[in-house]
Amino acid sequence: MSDNQAILEEEFEVLESIFPDELEKLGESSVRIRIEPEEPSASHPLSLYLNVDYPAEYPDVIPELALEPIDEESGELRDGEEERILRELRTIAHPMQAEESLGMAMTFTVASAAREILAVVVGERWKKERDEEDRKAAEYEEKEAARTRGTPLTPATFNDWRKEFMAALKAKREREEEDRVKALPPKEKEEWKRRRDRLSGRQLFEQSKALATSDEALYEEGAAEVDFSQYSREQREADRRRAEEEEENRRRGLVADDSDNE
Template sequence: MSDHKAILEEEFEVLESIFPDELEKLSDNSVQIRIEPEEQSFTYPITLNLIIDYPETYPDVIPNLSIEEIEDEGELRDGEEETILENLNIIAEESIGMAMTFTIASAAKEALAVLIVERIRKEREEDDRRTREYEEAEAARTRGTPLTIDAFNTWRKSFTAELRVKREKEEEDRIKALPPKEREDWKKRKERPTGRQLFESSTALATSDEGLYEDGVEEVDMRKYTREEREAERRKEEEEEERRRQGLVRGDGDSDNE
């Protein structure tokens, strides 16, 4: 029996006592060990098969290591398999010259525990990132757009246009609901020019109310008089009225005396 086979048989006996349920001998030069972390995670459960192929020069060289997923026992994410195998190969390099399978299997369990911790860390970082984005979006939404004169004028113009359209629509609906006679009266009133339109369309109306009187009636333009002249004119009219009244009274007295 070669030294290589003797070393492997002796190591297999030890491994079978350590991993009675986890170890499976695939051939004279390879084994498979079921690996799971010391404390399994309910959120990220993971169990793998660690496959070890021993070269003829083992333990003077490291064995060939590979990982196999177990169905319904969790899946590896991108980059995780490479990370685990890289760490296991480093451990194996440090154990060259001695039996190293137990050391590699123990390191694989620790690697799965670290993997779970890393998954939890990344998940928390992602939750924190989403929380920050949500809070920033809410802050921006509640803060609103800074009010400026240009922004206000733009809003006011838009609001006024919308309000005008709304009122015209309401007026149109209201007119449609009127009885025919009332609708006809409304149209006549609508077509009648307003006082402002009359004022703006006629120079004569803009300076006097002459057009509102019958032809042949002369109107006194009081703007030709100053305030004092208008007051004197008013007193003169009152005096004349008083003299006419007194004349009527005296005339009645003379008739009685006769």
């Protein structure tokens, strides 16, 4: 048996005493050691096999190192993590070639370093996930704040709102008028049709214009004095409700007049 092989056999005996449950001998010149962070995390499990293959020149050269997943429950390495861990382990192993008692010291030190590096990897994963959760929370809070702030009132946004409001109000009146006519008795419905048909072109035009613009005066009159910075969403809603109520009262008054005339 060569001196190198004798040193390796002695190292195996020492490693078996240090890692009685974690060490598995794969051959005459290779082992694998189950490693995990010094403080395992239940939410981020990460246990791996550290495979060590000893060249014939060992311990004059460092052994070949590789990482192997154990199973799905033990966790897996993510992109770039395996290369990083092996690079750090080789960086630790290289200076040891110049030290005495290479065998046991090299494998044990590398395995211990692997445990520390896994702990760092788990901590970085946890921090990355926490930072992502904080980013999403901040983004959600910003969206909610923007939603509750509403749209700033400017002349352009006010005019857009007014056009939509007037169009919706006109459509609402037309639907109400259609429903009212449908509910009339046949005789009154015929009378309503005759009155409608007797209207001249000018009267029809004026009536249509009145339906479309009856509330415009509420906004046109004094429009130059509107202070947009003080015109809140609540005020717009109050004006809209008041306009609808006034129109409803006006319409009911006209219906009552027609009934009295008959």
